[in-house]
Amino acid sequence: MLIKGGTVVTAEGTLEADVVVEGEKIAALIARGAATIGSAYETIDATDMYVIPGGIDAHTHMEMPFGGTFSVDTFETGTKAAAWGGTTTIIDFAVQAKGTSLLAALDKWHEKADGNCAIDYGFHMIVSDVNDGTLKEMDACIAAGISSFKMFMAYPGVFYSTDGEILRAMQQASRTGATIMMHAENGIAIDELVAQAVAAGRTDPVQHGLTRPPELEGEATSRAITLAKVADCPLYIVHLSASHALTAVAAARDAGQNVFAETCPQYLYLSLDDLARPDFEGAKFVASPPLRTPDHAAALWRGLRTNDLAVVSTDHCPFCFKEQKERGRGHVSKIPNGIPGVEHRMDLLHQGVVAGEITLERWVETCSTTPARMFGLYPRKGVIAPGADADIVIYDPVATQTISVATHHMNVDYSAYEGMPITGKVAMTISRGQVVVADGEFTGSAGHGAFLARDLNQYLV
Numbered sequence: 111m112l113i114k115g116g117t118v119v120t121a122e123g124t125l126e127a128d129v130v131v132e133g134e135k136i137a138a139l140i141a142r143g144a145a146t147i148g149s150a151y152e153t154i155d156a157t158d159m160y161v162i163p164g165g166i167d168a169h170t171h172m173e174m175p176f177g178g179t180f181s182v183d184t185f186e187t188g189t190k191a192a193a194w195g196g197t198t199t200i201i202d203f204a205v206q207a208k209g210t211s212l213l214a215a216l217d218k219w220h221e222k223a224d225g226n227c228a229i230d231y232g233f234h235m236i237v238s239d240v241n242d243g244t245l246k247e248m249d250a251c252i253a254a255g256i257s258s259f260k261m262f263m264a265y266p267g268v269f270y271s272t273d274g275e276i277l278r279a280m281q282q283a284s285r286t287g288a289t290i291m292m293h294a295e296n297g298i299a300i301d302e303l304v305a306q307a308v309a310a311g312r313t314d315p316v317q318h319g320l321t322r323p324p325e326l327e328g329e330a331t332s333r334a335i336t337l338a339k340v341a342d343c344p345l346y347i348v349h350l351s352a353s354h355a356l357t358a359v360a361a362a363r364d365a366g367q368n369v370f371a372e373t374c375p376q377y378l379y380l381s382l383d384d385l386a387r388p389d390f391e392g393a394k395f396v397a398s399p400p401l402r403t404p405d406h407a408a409a410l411w412r413g414l415r416t417n418d419l420a421v422v423s424t425d426h427c428p429f430c431f432k433e434q435k436e437r438g439r440g441h442v443s444k445i446p447n448g449i450p451g452v453e454h455r456m457d458l459l460h461q462g463v464v465a466g467e468i469t470l471e472r473w474v475e476t477c478s479t480t481p482a483r484m485f486g487l488y489p490r491k492g493v494i495a496p497g498a499d500a501d502i503v504i505y506d507p508v509a510t511q512t513i514s515v516a517t518h519h520m521n522v523d524y525s526a527y528e529g530m531p532i533t534g535k536v537a538m539t540i541s542r543g544q545v546v547v548a549d550g551e552f553t554g555s556a557g558h559g560a561f562l563a564r565d566l567n568q569y570l571v
């Protein structure tokens with residue numbers, strides 16, 4: 111395959127070059143017009159288009175159990191939607207339920223995903239039950255290609271771990287170089303605020319935001335950073351939403367600690383006002399951490415520019431408004447937590463380029479190259495270079511579109527970005543040399559996607 115006439119965009123810069131794909135790999139980048147290439151190659155015209163490495167969404171929850179229901183995208187529907195939006199790799203979270211083993215959870219997630227994904231995929235492991243057996247199993251997980259472990263300072267009684275448990279897991283991770291990923295919110299204090307709100311009869315969706323103040327994300331983030339410092343363990347803060355947390359991350363990074371953070375498009379574009387929409391509409395925007403006031407979004411864009419926020423992931427966790435979100439009418443704490451987004455991350459961050467918030471190179475870096483390095487996939491993924499997997503997106507920077515449930519491909523009955531105009535659109539998505547989306551048609555197949563055994567974080571100092 112010869113991708114001709116496009117502008118190759120990488121984390122380092124742009125390049126007028128043609129890209130040669132042989133089989134599943136990128137074979138060469140050749141200067142425009144420098145070489146004639148055999149007619150055996152299928153030519154793809156990318157004139158006036160960007161040619162970028164496929165997006166890597168390092169935070170998704172397909173078919174995830176939550177409060178007696180499941181997130182509604184299967185690995186098949188979710189990875190197809192991802193491909194539509196220019197994402198060619200997802201890293202999903204296998205979930206250890208209390209009282210079960212990590213390896214059993216991993217088997218279960220393989221069962222759900224294997225043979226069903228349209229694009230490549232890997233797993234992180236959610237550790238919710240720390241004990242001697244679990245700690246031993248962390249090493250077996252690394253051998254099985256799972257090099258990152260997520261823990262929770264929120265959700266007491268479900269995923270929550272005490273500071274002592276977190277410290278033990280961090281000490282174990284420190285021995286191997288594995289990364290601990292942290293959901294950093296003070297869940298003990300939050301549960302008190304929720305109970306007080308419910309007792310006072312305040313049960314609208316906006317209470318979800320008001321009972322999870324940004325100070326409690328900042329406090330938990332600082333505490334996680336301190337525990338990681340004591341254990342000498344790499345730490346990655348997931349879905350950072352509050353400027354208080356960003357300040358803590360920036361200070362730790364300035365001090366040379368292995369601390370990294372991601373944010374998500376919903377924290378850049380949506381706000382507490384959306385949670386306050388009338389007629390229970392706010393439930394569509396219930397996720398944790400909650401949406402914040404707009405001053406936080408401004409700080410997050412700045413963090414993306416300074417690299418204190420290194421990655422943009424979606425935390426894609428779709429629950430339908432009807433029947434799923436609606437379980438929480440009159441019971442704010444029963445609204446399933448999650449916002450759909452796997453399909454629109456590349457578009458929403460390209461919109462940040464259009465608006466002048468980030469550069470073109472930074473778009474590619476935060477959405478593809480850095481997640482590849484952070485989670486041990488580079489240089490197989492995240493780059494347009496000889497030898498890399500031919501995961502390539504041809505992106506039309508001037509096409510316009512409007513995000514809507516009427517046109518999206520995620521298996522969910524609403525869009526959090528309904529009606530939002532976007533400049534830029536995926537023209538073609540290629541996964542390991544196979545065209546999976548082109549000309550407004552899905553041409554891939556469930557089962558094309560392969561499991562990715564990942565190495566350790568490649569940024570450790």
Ligand SMILES: [Zn+2]
Pocket residue numbers: 169171425
């Ligand atoms: Zn999540």
